[in-house]
Amino acid sequence: MTRPAPMTRPAPLTLLQLAMTLALGLVTALGIAQRGIADEPVRIVSAGGSITEIVYALGQQDRLVARDTTSNHPAQALELPNVGYVRRLSPEGLLSVNPDLILAEEGAGPPETFEVLEGSGLPIITIPMGFDLPAVQEKITAVAAALDVPAAGAALVAQVTEEVEGAQKAAGLHNQRILFVLSMQGGRIMAAGRNTAADGIITMAGAQNAIDGFEGYKLITDEAVITAAPDVILMMQSHRPGAITADDLLSHPALSTTPAGRDQAVLQMDGMLMLGFSVRTGQAVTELANALATAGH
């Protein structure tokens, strides 16, 4: 999983390439394992909120020396030095905390920064992202492997799996249509499409994403809002001044005509909890499912 990730680019795999990739993967894995034994990392920078949560859940927080802006849970993490926004990390800023390992979410960057750091011999492990249970399991396993605590990792995977599966079972399946609103810009709504964390959590809570026409978070038109006809609007809780509120959404002309607008069904949840896809995902599914059960219908 170290950079550059050899498998992430789509290319027709020949047998030879496959063999080489496997070999490379093996070497990389051995490398991590060996370093873990010989020289256990004790000054770790976590670049990604979900990674930070996992490190804490594994009880390895004493090995963290810095975190990125998105790492806001648990609250103690906020006391660590902040190395900046996860996609705009500065090389000297990272080096200044004397790390011996950087755990980076997929998408962390920029590439220039990681290139310089690799030149310094500083190991960087990229943790894959994904928005379903297997992805959470994979994340936890990868972080545990990087921290050389595989047993604790396996236990955490088992615990999280049980929580999530239990929560999903309790949630059941229903056909509520949920519109996730990330933000409003100039009166337009930025909504979650397919292949997003919001889409993932909505699906896991047994509901449907009201938007399925695109991938990622995008600004959508008023007509698209009306066509989506959500039963419930979901948004992140924010206490920042100037952040959008439920009232802002309900007074939005297009939203107010939807079933959600008529029923005033706006749910707010903590962003990191809901979208982090980390150790608290089971809790997130339960909270969302409970909220959905009382909202709308």
Next chain:
Amino acid sequence: MSLTADQINVFAGKTQLLQELSFKAIPGQLTAIVGPSGAGKSTLLKALCGDIAYHGSVHLNGRDISTEDAATLAEQRAVLAQATPLAFPFTVWEIVRLGLRGDASPTLINQALHSVDMDGFSGHFYQSLSGGEQQRVQLARVLCQSWSATRDLGPRWLLLDEPVSSLDIGQQLRVMHIARQFTETGGGVVAVMHDLNLTAMFADSVALIANGRLVAQGTPQDTLTSEALSAIYGCNLQVGAAPTNGPFVMPQMASL
């Protein structure tokens, strides 16, 4: 060695500004271009400078100006426009220095300022001066350019577009004297003039222009006649003879 225009035609869109106009100025003389507003005086001067497109040919010191580069032309002639807009806060000294060519001595700058009677102004900002003062500073710059030219490409020329238009009568005479002095040292001067009496007083040769055509070119005595002037200006003008200064032009009250 002269400044000549042969049968030039100038168009602005479909309007013809100059028609088959031929003109000649020789060094050692002050040649005035005279005519009513809109006759094409400034257009002719622009053509002589190579500033606008024309059909026909213009020769400076025997060479076609359309084939000469800007630097070569600048060595032979300096031009004073009617008004020179300035973009940045230059001082008077700096404006005149702009005229200085190559490594010529900066003392020429003070010399030029002295000759236009602007000695004490070198530290002033150009934009803080009156219109007449600005015009004299520009004349100093033009002189500086001519004085500091080094290549020997024939006689030097000054082309002046209404050089005295914003000056009081004392300054007008002073500027015309500078132009005369320039001709006395072998240079040639071509000046667009509005003031017929100053023209009569200082010009060696007058090109009378009306409606884009040359009406006459010759000495002031030959060209500045009551008939010719009354005809092209469309009013009654009487030309008399002054004892020392050549002809003088007197407008008549009941002239229209």
Next chain:
Amino acid sequence: MAVISPDAPLISAGDRAPRARSLTLGLCLTLLITSVFGLAVGASDTSLWHALLDLAAGRELSLRDEIVLWHIRLPRLLTGLLVGAALATSGALLQGLFRNPLADPGIIGVSAGASLGAASAIVFGASLPMALQLGFWLVPMAAFTGAWGATLLLYRIATRDGRTSVATMLLAGIALSALAMAFTGLLTFLADDAQLRDISFWNLGSLSGANWAKLSLAAPLILLCLGLARILANGLNGLALGEAAARHMGVPVQTVKRLTILCVAAATGLSVAISGGISFVGIVVPHLLRLIAGPDHRYLLINSALLGAIVLVIADVISRVIIAPSELPIGILTAILGGPFFLWILLRQRGIVDL
């Protein structure tokens, strides 16, 4: 012709050249000090002084110190110097060409073109075929292509019969910039959340991504442009009196225009490509220098390069330590510091010199 009096004073009132030359000297010294500062200050505790002592004693630097000094701070310092010099010089050049102290590279479409290029690369970069996956080269190259393309197109539009109309260029530049901004807007519409953040961070500018690879590609061309700017000085001085007067004084006006535009497009395009959008340096620096030592481009251009470099390196040092270990985008700093400073100059100057 003229009699040159031997006792004419050596320095004349109104001649600000001596002042401008001493300013150049002062700026050179300041630049040196600033550069040492730029190498010595950073988020990490690597000490330039200790490193120099180690080197002098023949000891090897630790890998980390070597990385910080040699691969992070030095390329970053040099990039800051070059970008600052290029932006300020480009501003001075364009202001001379357009005869307007408020002209900046935005006028000739450079900024809008670069933004469009960068945004396209950010949004479509991931879906490009393998051959075009250029890693961190992709966005800078797209930005440069956008900047250069916009300017060349504009130059084509404004040039007829071998003469470039500055007025046409100004108007067409507004139209073209609006068009490019509209397309950038369209891209932000297509972009997802992460790409939007990348676009807005790009627009804020940063020297954080500086490395030897980018520097070695951009530096020769930027230095060439800075050198070229020197020979444009007399032509731009002439243009201050208008195109006709400049031609009469022997300035090859069309050549000066063409070189100025190409020079600015290349220098700004490269700067923007390797550092993103950094505002205000191109306007404030030349303006300040004109107030101090006059608008003579023979000194203005070199002094702008020096002061631009100083300003950007100082801004970069602040940007990297003010919220360390995180970092503030430098474009925010130059705008926050430059905006009020510029207003102050304008208010102070009002009524004294009419620009």
